[in-house]
Amino acid sequence: MRIEDEIKQEKFSSVYTKLLINIVYTGNKISFKTNEILKEKNLTLQQYNVLRILRGQHPNPATVNMIIDRMLDKMSNASRIVDKLELKKLAQRTMNKVDKRCADVLITSKGLALLNELDEEIKASEKSVIHLTLKEVKTLNDLLDKLRG
Amino acid sequence: MRIEDEIKQEKFSSVYTKLLINIVYTGNKISFKTNEILKEKNLTLQQYNVLRILRGQHPNPATVNMIIDRMLDKMSNASRIVDKLELKKLAQRTMNKVDKRCADVLITSKGLALLNELDEEIKASEKSVIHLTLKEVKTLNDLLDKLRG
DNA sequence: ACATAATATCTGTATATACATATATTTGTA
DNA sequence: TACAAATATATGTATATACAGATATTATGT
Structure with missing residues (x-):
């Protein structure tokens, strides 16, 4: 689902701002799931x-x-x-x-x-939440590594 | 820089765990810069x-x-x-x-x-922190959108 | 060796946050 | 219409966090 639809915002002040929002939003979403499991402990x-x-x-x-x-x-x-x-x-x-x-x-x-x-x-929770192929996971990791310089 | 070197950890319990850590770490790193600017205001x-x-x-x-x-x-x-x-x-x-x-x-x-x-x-701070081409920014956004399903 | 700077950690305090619950209002239904 | 359920928001309270020092120890330059 596009980040635009996810947070109901069509325009961003720059593509970099949109990317940052996408990264933070996605990280929070996965973390939220993990947090549910941790709370029980x-x-x-x-x-x-x-x-x-x-x-x-x-x-x-x-x-x-x-x-x-x-x-x-x-x-x-x-x-x-x-x-x-x-x-x-x-x-x-x-x-x-x-x-x-x-x-x-x-x-x-x-x-x-x-x-x-x-x-x-x-591990199972994270895997089930990440809808990517192994190749896509690798590409994503590489791009994030490159992003940070 | 590889996330492994960034947080000095060679092994992760799964590629999904590594990806989550990479996403959260990268989001925090960009946010930290933005936060510095906001603090002044x-x-x-x-x-x-x-x-x-x-x-x-x-x-x-x-x-x-x-x-x-x-x-x-x-x-x-x-x-x-x-x-x-x-x-x-x-x-x-x-x-x-x-x-x-x-x-x-x-x-x-x-x-x-x-x-x-x-x-x-x-906008300028975010742009200067994100070391990617416009094409890579687009790929990254698309992968994050797909990740969330 | 001495003074000063740097480092590692801790702690006081104000603020922020999460969670559960309270309150007010609206909606649905018998 | 009356009454329970749902919704939108606010708030009390315990905990977590950030930030600015405080403290103790080690490193450095003279």
């Missing part, structure tokens, strides 16, 4: 993303800075998201021995298990 | 988007429901964003004569003037 999208970053590092720890660097939403407050994950025993913070400014953040086995539970469901 | 991204919706209707009023329908982020609270715009005299609410449940929302001349000031700057 009492996770926010950002908490989920940080958990995945921690799993990517496991069994090595990440630092808060590393998390900020890899987060999708650079605006947000990584330190407090880690607070929330720690509160739920999904992650654990320990002081870095070498650089005492850094906090080592590790995903716990409970965190790993939770992600494991979610993996298949979210 | 004391506008949030969402307030800006609602203002543009109101301009699209002008000189006819929009209703809150219409705004929700056209917003990029369906999660958010349109009524309170209109509150903020009204507080800044950028929009105005009046009761709909026919259906008293509805609030007619109109952009003010101050709102129109503000958008006018922003138009060129934001």
Whole structure:
């Protein structure tokens, strides 16, 4: 469905503005679905993303800075998201021995298990929402990579 | 730059997950630039988007429901964003004569003037951030439209 | 070694947001 | 017509977020 019909707007001030709106709208739409699944597990999208970053590092720890660097939403407050994950025993913070400014953040086995539970469901949801062939998925990825320069 | 390098993650649990991350990351990156410009005018991204919706209707009023329908982020609270715009005299609410449940929302001349000031700057910023040919922009728009089904 | 800058993280505070619920009005139906 | 359901919006409340410092530690230049 054309983005014009989706948000009921025929004209955009430029093709670039239209593209940005299309990207953000589409991202939100897919994220919305994922969010529904996460809600059942009492996770926010950002908490989920940080958990995945921690799993990517496991069994090595990440630092808060590393998390900020890899987060999708650079605006947000990584330190407090880690607070929330720690509160739920999904992650654990320990002081870095070498650089005492850094906090080592590790995903716990409970965190790993939770992600494991979610993996298949979210993968299936994303696949069912993305109406593209594998070739189109690749083209789209390549164009987005090129877009950012 | 490949999304893998951008967020320093080599493997994704599926190509669909990778695509979603790529879309959200790219949208955030462009939005971040736009947000910098809006901050100088004391506008949030969402307030800006609602203002543009109101301009699209002008000189006819929009209703809150219409705004929700056209917003990029369906999660958010349109009524309170209109509150903020009204507080800044950028929009105005009046009761709909026919259906008293509805609030007619109109952009003010101050709102129109503000958008006018922003138009060129934001258009230029978006264009400079999107490193694609016009043909690629079109392909990307088409693929995103198809993705959503 | 000392002072200064840079870095990593944390925290106070104001604002924004999500969610559930409340309120008012209109629509549909028996 | 009366009454339940649907619709449009607003609001209370808990939580999340952004932003601006604050704090602690490490790196750098002299």
